Every structure is written in structure tokens, then in C-alpha cells.
Amino acid sequence: MKSAIIYYSDYKNNTEKIAKLFAEKIGADLIKIKNINDINIKNYKLIGFGSGVYRESMSPKIFKLVDNLSLKDKNVFVFSTSGVGMKFYNNKLIKRLVLKGAINKGSFACKGSFIAEEFTNNKIFDFMGKLSQGHPNDQDFRKAEKFITDILKRNSL
Ligand SMILES: Cc1cc2nc3c(=O)[nH]c(=O)nc-3n(C[C@H](O)[C@H](O)[C@H](O)COP(=O)(O)O)c2cc1C
Numbered sequence: 001m002k003s004a005i006i007y008y009s010d011y012k013n014n015t016e017k018i019a020k021l022f023a024e025k026i027g028a029d030l031i032k033i034k035n036i037n038d039i040n041i042k043n044y045k046l047i048g049f050g051s052g053v054y055r056e057s058m059s060p061k062i063f064k065l066v067d068n069l070s071l072k073d074k075n076v077f078v079f080s081t082s083g084v085g086m087k088f089y090n091n092k093l094i095k096r097l098v099l100k101g102a103i104n105k106g107s108f109a110c111k112g113s114f115i116a117e118e119f120t121n122n123k124i125f126d127f128m129g130k131l132s133q134g135h136p137n138d139q140d141f142r143k144a145e146k147f148i149t150d151i152l153k154r155n156s157l
Pocket of ligand 1: 008009010011012013014015016051052053054055056057081082083084085111112113114119
């Protein structure tokens with residue numbers, strides 16, 4: 001059985017870089033959400049759901065997709081890239097997946113570059129934006145690689 005990486009990434013393709021690394025590392029199908037369409041997940045042993053963070057939340061499109069999937073007893077994990085690179089942004093989606101009967105196997109997050117003035121006049125974000133430049137970087141990729149190989153090892157998948 002194969003794995004799948006399902007993701008939304010439309011700002012600077014930061015999340016896509018992590019999604020591609022996961023997919024290459026474990027030979028998973030890479031599925032980009034553009035519009036909501038039918039995805040057959042029946043034959044996947046592990047599914048990673050990822051998105052950038054836009055105004056404090058992962059994309060509504062990934063929530064909508066999850067709402068339409070049968071996830072009972074499915075092994076899943078969640079990943080995101082954001083300006084701050086914190087895992088707490090993943091929690092809402094993890095909760096939603098677990099409510100649908102999925103089994104959460106992990107949560108990964110790293111910084112993704114952004115330029116504050118492209119979407120806000122709030123100067124607080126300028127500094128955060130500067131710190132995010134260059135991410136995801138080599139260290140983020142190494143952490144992502146360790147994260148995905150550990151999931152497979154821990155669960156004998
Ligand atoms: C409209 C918009 C809103 C954002 N809001 C947040 C936010 O609330 N918190 C944060 O940490 N990063 C925020 N960011 C930064 C993005 O999460 C970051 O650039 C991410 O890597 C984008 O993912 P993508 O390139 O895969 O679309 C925002 C970016 C944009 C464009």
C-alpha cells in the first residue's frame with residue numbers, strides 16, 4: 001500500500017517544498033489541492049495533510065477536503081509552513097481528523113518565508129518576515145526528513 005501527501009500551497013510554494021520532500025522520501029503520491037475534487041484515499045496506508053498558514057489558519061480548502069473524506073482508522077499526519085513555524089497551527093486540523101476517526105501519527109511545522117508588506121500594513125509583521133527569509137532551509141529539510149522516516153519506523157509502515 002502506498003502513502004499520499006495532500007497539500008495546499010499557493011503563496012510562495014513553501015509548503016510544496018516540504019510536501020515534495022516527504023513524497024520523494026517515502027515514494028508517496030503527491031496531491032495538490034486546487035479546487036475541491038474527489039480524491040480516492042481508500043488504498044493509502046498513511047496520508048499527510050499540509051498547508052501554509054494564512055491569517056492564523058491552515059487553508060479552508062484543506063478543512064473542506066477533510067470534511068468530505070472517510071477517514072476512519074486511517075493513519076494521518078499534519079504539516080504546515082508559516083511565518084513563525086510553530087506546530088500549534090496544526091492542532092485544529094489534527095482535532096478535525098481525529099474526530100473523523102483518523103489516527104494521528106505526528107505533527108510537523110517549519111518556517112516559510114513571507115514578505116509582510118505583501119499582505120499587511122501592520123509593522124509588527126515586518127520583523128517576523130525578515131526572520132522567515134530563506135525558509136524552508138536545509139535545516140528544515142533535514143528535520144522534515146527525520147520526521148517522516150521516524151513515522152515510518154515507529155509504525156512499521
Ligand atoms: C495572506 C497571508 C497571511 C499569513 N498569515 C500568517 C499568520 O497568521 N501566521 C504566520 O505565522 N504566518 C502567516 N503567513 C506566512 C505564511 O504562513 C508562510 O509564508 C507560508 O510558508 C506560506 O505557505 P505557502 O508558500 O505554501 O503558501 C501569512 C502569509 C500570507 C500570504
